[in-house]
Amino acid sequence: MAALVCSVGLAFGLAACGDSQDEPENAGVAGGTAAGASYTTPLKGVCPDTVVVQTSWWPEVDYGATYQLLGANPKIDAGKFRVTGPLGATGVNLEIRSGGPAVGFDSASSLFETDDDILLGYLDMDEMISNSADHPSVAVLAPYAKSPLMFFWGDPSLDFTTLADIGRSGKTVLASDEPYLDVLIGAGLLQRPQVDTSYDGEISRFVAEDGKLIQLGFVTDEPYRLEHDVKEWSKPVKYVLVGDDYPAYSNVLAVRKDKLAANRACLDALVPLFQRAMVDYQADPKPANDLMIEITSKLDTGGYELSTGLLEDGNTKQRELGLVANGADGVFGSFDTARVQNLIGRLTPVLTAAGTAPAAGLTAADVVTDEFIDPSVSLK
Template identity: 55%
Template sequence: MSPSATGSAAESSYATPLKGICPSTVVIQANWWPGLPDGYLYQLLGPNPTIDVSKNRVEGPLGATGVRLQVRAGGPATGFQPVTSLLAQDDSILAGYVGTDEAVQASGGRPPVAVFAPYEKSPLALIWGNPAWNFTNVAEIRQSGATVLASASGTSFPDVFVREGSLTKSQVDTSYQGSPDRFVAADGKIVQQAFVTNEPYLLQHDVKAWGKPVKHLLLQDEYPAYISALAVRPDKLSTQRACLAKLVPLLQRAQRDYVANPAPVNQLLLKVVSTLHTGGFTLSSGLLAYGNATQKQLGLIADGSDGVLGSFDTARVGKLIGRLVPVFTAKGSTPKAGLVPSDLVTNEFLDKTVALK
């Protein structure tokens, strides 16, 4: 099915009137180049969206709602600025991707409030290629003494695990920048940060120097942060309340529809990434198909504990706050005093009738 067919489906499926209620262009700030996590947003785009190569943006009608949708790439496309910073700087952005850890870290200022959880379970994982290792929890990795290669920014799980004793500080190496070179050079005898929907496929199929399966440990059980939650500035929570009440249910339905039939949107994602100047970042139909199958198999996109697609479990957020506050305080970016889940997440705008099951 062609990208234009995706747009036709958007026009017929998403027709809640938003004109005069939402901004004329609903701007969403992503945290990386377009890919699997953006599927539900691209699901909403009408026919023949515009791909702005100079600004790394995709824009088109938001279904048949009467307003437009603009999705902005992040990460390398914005000089790796945190989405919380972009939300604070640019008033034209309605919402952006903010994980639980980034929200806690930013809470000392104006903490963004997440209104939709695209992922119920985090795709964050640790991978390795040593066939002798069969880790079932993080403590077993500590006991092995294996080096854990992680990113210096964007995630805080290594600091949390070191603080809690699941890893030792000496075994964590935070020099990972996304390249598979170190993994290959170590012959897979290293534990590396990954998204379970991405790196295992790339290493097996696209990294010729490796070219075989890897093992993984999903971190959801031990670090259940919400990844890429859609968040708004606290002032917009009030000024855009009427908009969010109508927009968020559309996001829920779009996520449900993308999970059910991802192929049309995947074609659009491939077209967008091949058009933008992504500095070597690529997508393939095989990678997207693997990602779709993996997130379905592992239940990464699923109804929340209340049975609603896109909801937040406030008890889970509260426990994460308790684990993250000491880590960021020790690093000098002190979170808000007395931080509670309602400072960071809300289920107010969700349509309680929308569920995957």
């Protein structure tokens, strides 16, 4: 998930780059989350001795449940932006790797191919469809029912309620050049002339233009930061969720397709633990949030910081906006295959025109499976 980068942090008075450069290469984290009391499925001899999970950004609410699975006294490898500790009381370890800037912005799909130690990674469904021909992977769990991706603005005179409202306004939309934009433009929700694809993760232009443009962001991040952390703004923003018109699954937990068969027994035991941890995290996010704050404080994140207020606000939005919810069948983490197939249909012509056509004849069954989902796990 994109967030404030180093130059933004310096420009707006957040933490300077390299704050953690004096930390030891391998630092301990006090306590962990005491997950051992809850996560006890025996994994020794079933899963790798260390289950490696690749995230797509620094620690944040998207991955809170993954950090919740860490048992007592995890260790940080600050040089490699990794934290390792017991995976509950399962008999194996869990290694969580930061993504985004920590890996030179390589995607989890490409990291799957270059590092065979990675068992699971967090990917967006449109990324999986785009890479299905050359780097196929299969999603085994859907943490988000709705994407936290949004378009936000700061001019109080603007009062959009849908993406179509933004499109009709003709206002500049600052975003990164991703396939979903072409889908939204093709559907008539946005107009191509209004879209500026020079977005680079910063908010300096947004502030300089007094919030009169519409900018890409994540509802669990920028609204709180802008109101509470960016002194030059320090007021609320309004937003429209992209997921209302573009229902792509965001940050799914996936495995490289050619590793699925060999790890079937492991995934059968492991995926329900992730399900339970995600439900537990929603019920009581504080232990994992505190752990993520401590871990992030020990990493050289280039100005990216976590706070209790930011994470609590993200948890609230996850619940209140229906971002985290049970699947259509009432099971947490399950996939709606019709929804996935619809997304494949909408993306295929866009990706083909861009020279990154999906695998021929791609279907939902090629990219998602509920095989490992425990149907008894649901949010209350």
